[in-house]
Amino acid sequence: xxxxxxxxxxxxxxxxxxxxxxxxxxxxxxxxxxxxxxxxxxxxxxxxxxxxxxxxxxxxxxxxxxxxxxxxxxxxxxxxxxxxxxxxxxxxxxxxxxxxxxxxxxxxxxxxxxxxxxxxxxxxxxxxxxxxxxxxxxxxxxxxxxxxxxxxxxxxxxxxxxxxxxxxxxxxxxxxxxxxxxxxxxxxxxxxxxxxxxxxxxxxxxxxxxxxxxxxxxxxxxxxxxxxxxxxxxxxxxxxxxxxxxxxxxxxxxxxxxxxxxxxxxxx
Amino acid sequence: xxxxxxxxxxxxxxxxxxxxxxxxxxxxxxxxxxxxxxxxxxxxxxxxxxxxxxxxxxxxxxxxxxxxxxxxxxxxxxxxxxxxxxxxxxxxxxxxxxxxxxxxxxxxxxxxxxxxxxxxxxxxxxxxxxxxxxxxxxxxxxxxxxxxxxxxxxxxxxxxxxxxxxxxxxxxxxxxxxxxxxxxxxxxxxxxxxxxxxxxxxxxxxxxxxxxxxxxxxxxxxxxxxxxxxxxxxxxxxxxxxxxxxxxxxxxxxxxxxxxxxxxxx
Amino acid sequence: xxxxxxxxxxxxxxxxxxxxxxxxxxxxxxxxxxxxxxxxxxxxxxxxxxxxxxxxxxxxxxxxxxxxxxxxxxxxxxxxxxxxxxxxxxxxxxxxxxxxxxxxxxxxxxxxxxxxxxxxxxxxxxxxxxxxxxxxxxxxxxxxxxxxxxxxxxxxxxxxxxxxxxxxxxxxxxxxxxxxxxxxxxxxxxxxxxxxxxxxxxxxxxxxxxxxxxxxxxxxxxxxxxxxxxxxxxxxxxxxxxxxxxxxxxxxxxxxxxxxxxxxxxxxxxxxxxxxxxxxxxxxxxxxxxxxxxxxxxxxxxxxxxxxxxxxxxxxxxxxxxxxxxxxxxxxxxxxxx
Numbered sequence: 001x002x003x004x005x006x007x008x009x010x011x012x013x014x015x016x017x018x019x020x021x022x023x024x025x026x027x028x029x030x031x032x033x034x035x036x037x038x039x040x041x042x043x044x045x046x047x048x049x050x051x052x053x054x055x056x057x058x059x060x061x062x063x064x065x066x067x068x069x070x071x072x073x074x075x076x077x078x079x080x081x082x083x084x085x086x087x088x089x090x091x092x093x094x095x096x097x098x099x100x101x102x103x104x105x106x107x108x109x110x111x112x113x114x115x116x117x118x119x120x121x122x123x124x125x126x127x128x129x130x131x132x133x134x135x136x137x138x139x140x141x142x143x144x145x146x147x148x149x150x151x152x153x154x155x156x157x158x159x160x161x162x163x164x165x166x167x168x169x170x171x172x173x174x175x176x177x178x179x180x181x182x183x184x185x186x187x188x189x190x191x192x193x194x195x196x197x198x199x200x201x202x203x204x205x206x207x208x209x210x211x212x213x214x215x216x217x218x219x220x221x222x223x224x225x226x227x228x229x230x231x232x233x234x235x236x237x238x239x240x241x242x243x244x245x246x247x248x249x250x251x252x253x254x255x256x257x258x259x260x261x262x263x264x265x266x267x268x
Numbered sequence: 269x270x271x272x273x274x275x276x277x278x279x280x281x282x283x284x285x286x287x288x289x290x291x292x293x294x295x296x297x298x299x300x301x302x303x304x305x306x307x308x309x310x311x312x313x314x315x316x317x318x319x320x321x322x323x324x325x326x327x328x329x330x331x332x333x334x335x336x337x338x339x340x341x342x343x344x345x346x347x348x349x350x351x352x353x354x355x356x357x358x359x360x361x362x363x364x365x366x367x368x369x370x371x372x373x374x375x376x377x378x379x380x381x382x383x384x385x386x387x388x389x390x391x392x393x394x395x396x397x398x399x400x401x402x403x404x405x406x407x408x409x410x411x412x413x414x415x416x417x418x419x420x421x422x423x424x425x426x427x428x429x430x431x432x433x434x435x436x437x438x439x440x441x442x443x444x445x446x447x448x449x450x451x452x453x454x455x456x457x458x459x460x461x462x463x464x465x466x467x468x469x470x471x472x473x474x475x476x477x478x479x480x481x482x483x484x485x486x487x488x489x490x491x492x493x494x495x496x497x498x499x500x501x502x503x504x505x506x507x508x509x510x511x512x513x514x515x516x517x518x519x520x521x522x523x524x525x526x527x528x529x530x531x532x533x534x
Numbered sequence: 535x536x537x538x539x540x541x542x543x544x545x546x547x548x549x550x551x552x553x554x555x556x557x558x559x560x561x562x563x564x565x566x567x568x569x570x571x572x573x574x575x576x577x578x579x580x581x582x583x584x585x586x587x588x589x590x591x592x593x594x595x596x597x598x599x600x601x602x603x604x605x606x607x608x609x610x611x612x613x614x615x616x617x618x619x620x621x622x623x624x625x626x627x628x629x630x631x632x633x634x635x636x637x638x639x640x641x642x643x644x645x646x647x648x649x650x651x652x653x654x655x656x657x658x659x660x661x662x663x664x665x666x667x668x669x670x671x672x673x674x675x676x677x678x679x680x681x682x683x684x685x686x687x688x689x690x691x692x693x694x695x696x697x698x699x700x701x702x703x704x705x706x707x708x709x710x711x712x713x714x715x716x717x718x719x720x721x722x723x724x725x726x727x728x729x730x731x732x733x734x735x736x737x738x739x740x741x742x743x744x745x746x747x748x749x750x751x752x753x754x755x756x757x758x759x760x761x762x763x764x765x766x767x768x769x770x771x772x773x774x775x776x777x778x779x780x781x782x783x784x785x786x787x788x789x790x791x792x793x794x795x796x797x798x799x800x801x802x803x804x805x806x807x808x809x810x811x812x813x814x815x816x817x818x819x820x821x822x823x824x825x826x827x828x829x830x831x832x833x834x835x836x837x838x839x840x841x842x843x844x845x846x847x848x849x850x851x852x853x854x855x856x857x858x859x860x861x862x863x864x865x866x867x868x869x870x871x872x
Binding site for chain 2: 050054194203240
């Protein structure tokens with residue numbers, strides 16, 4: 001099933017890539033547009049820091065570290081699963097049915113649909129900020145701390161992917177209410193761009209225990225910087241992001257399967 | 269009088285059309301509330317660090333956040349109002365039908381977009397604003413006069429917002445594809461209207477420039493009017509000035525585009 | 535053929551036994567109140583189709599045709615009953631079944647909308663794991679038969695409805711499916727395209743023994759293609775048998791609409807043709823679907839001040855309605871289903 005899914009994904013994404021290459025100019029334009037669009041959040045942060053030296057007690061490189069990790073992880077999830085937000089429209093116009101008569105997992109077909117290099121815009125932009133933050137931030141680097149960085153990016157991508165898939169499952173149940181998932185996907189990545197010390201305790205608790213986005217960057221970054229996390233957690237959780245990622249992906253996958261089953265028993 | 273009735277009917281149609289998307293509206297209310305929550309905490313931290321930034325106190329900054337969420341869909345800050353339909357009609361050539369209608373093209377689309385804006389305000393914008401008002405200290409005026417002025421400034425904001433998007437949509441007559449324009453519209457809209465940060469908190473000369481652009485008429489000016497931070501006649505003049513300039517420009521481009529359609533035969 | 539092919543080879547190829555599909559619909563009853571109620575879209579349907587049969591599946595709008603097709607393809611799970619296609623339970627082994635069936639939805643495409651036709655076919659080639667030689671052979675043959683050669687590099691969205699439909703049929707057949715489901719394959723097509731599609735389907739069925747199940751609104755599709763018809767109404771199978779029997783149970787008529795220069799008394803038409811309606815200078819004449827309109831037209835043109843005329847084909851709904859509500863003696867020709 002997984003192998004089939006990856007294979008189908010590769011086939012469809014490859015087809016879109018080849019098709020996209022025929023329009024090089026528009027490819028470049030949309031990539032630049034995407035870079036600028038996703039970079040606006042960081043410009044806002046820079047504007048804020050043009051007026052202040054710290055936000056919630058965090059310096060610019062420290063906030064940039066949060067930003068870079070949040071956006072890179074989100075960018076990877078978006079690269080892989082980009083088209084989830086059109087699922088509702090697909091169900092309304094009936095084209096979702098056509099995915100179900102093809103011999104490939106539906107999730108792979110939806111994720112690879114309209115695959116385009118412009119989806120790289122967010123990752124590139126996030127990675128640039130992340131790179132700058134890593135060299136500017138004041139951290140006592142050790143081997144575990146260095147290793148923690150790629151672990152964060154990969155786990156974060158998996159956590160965001162889980163949110164995307166759960167959102168897609170939600171869309172199947174509540175077709176027209178698709179926008180709710182934006183609150184968790186785009187809202188989630190925005191939330192994580194700012195230090196946890198900025199937010200109310202309840203919001204931080206929600207983002208730690210309810211929808212554990214905090215494990216994308218907040219919790220491990222607090223460990224890196226030697227800062228206290230606003231909500232009391234045992235010290236070992238600083239390295240728990242991969243576990244949390246798995247714990248997110250499993251229910252998200254189950255939710256997706258349940259949603260598909262529900263669709264197939266109720267129709268559109 | 270007859271034509272006024274026509275445009276009123278078009279506006280009512282725009283209102284009704286958006287009113288029929290109930291679930292989507294509820295979802296939008298939820299999303300705007302969540303984004304408002306995130307923004308309000310970051311602004312509180314910012315104003316904690318720098319009290320009086322941009323001439324606002326904390327309560328005013330909070331008010332600005334929730335007003336922004338309220339106006340986000342109302343003024344189609346990211347795009348997605350009348351201009352989207354207009355672009356589609358130009359691309360598919362259906363616009364030719366509109367040109368034969370015994371109505372003014374620009375007024376027709378303006379009326380529909382104002383109807384849409386009104387619904388987005390009532391259906392989608394008010395609730396996040398009320399949530400903000402319930403849970404955070406806000407700086408709202410007590411005098412009826414300011415609220416009346418606020419209503420006028422909102423209408424003017426809606427017209428300026430439409431005029432910008434109308435111009436962008438007309439470009440499709442020459443570009444044949446609205447993707448790029450929509451993206452530029454989105455970037456400028458989100459950034460220059462002060463959706464990410466109040467324009468009065470933008471630093472230096474950059475801030476001065478942004479505050480004079482038409483996008484400033486959309487969130488910054490209504491916010492300042494509501495909170496008594498600006499002289500009302502000056503604010504009206506600023507908005508009305510941009511409205512006249514942009515609508516006039518729209519008419520010029522529109523007639524050039526129409527000639528093009530007539531020459532090409534659609 | 536894999537080991538499963540042996541199961542599929544046993545007749546019947548498609549088998550439904552007491553299949554039901556119940557939807558729960560929420561209906562608005564007040565400002566905020568919504569009432570749930572259950573709709574039986576398919577109500578205990580049983581039938582079997584042998585390999586190589588070509589069967590028409592017809593009925594009024596909302597009768598349950600598309601729901602049945604969706605269950606046969608695995609898109610929908612039946613609420614009750616037993617359903618097998620090539621020995622496979624579609625909803626449980628959707629992807630395995632997908633390799634053995636072809637589906638054409640008349641009103642939506644399975645092709646990739648923004649890409650050239652050939653890109654979709656190349657993707658199908660890989661996705662269905664069609665051996666290279668087989669793919670090339672099938673593609674060449676299908677493209678030639680359906681006259682799509684010059685359109686392969688055209689993005690699907692720029693194709694006309696008829697071209698797109700033919701493109702969809704090619705896509706559905708590249709992997710040599712054993713059964714082809716066609717949901718309204720001629721809807722919205724012009725006369726020439728309709729003829730092309732029908733001719734192609736006839737050949738396909740004759741040469742490859744592909745089992746074909748088609749739903750349609752067009753009685754001519756059935757007349758020209760199917761020896762067997764199943765009629766579904768309100769989710770129940772009400773007729774299953776030869777087309778001739780269906781005709782007998784509800785003799786179909788065509789309508790000649792005549793515009794005269796002025797208002798006149800009803801035209802004196804030779805029986806069995808007769809005037810069924812007069813409205814100002816326009817008159818409607820009914821005549822048997824099996825007869826040519828030429829004689830009737832010639833006679834009217836000779837005797838009356840004719841301005842314009844058009845012939846309306848018997849509407850399938852009317853035939854079915856006649857069959858359902860008319861006399862029932864014809865039912866014994868086919869296999870009546872209670």
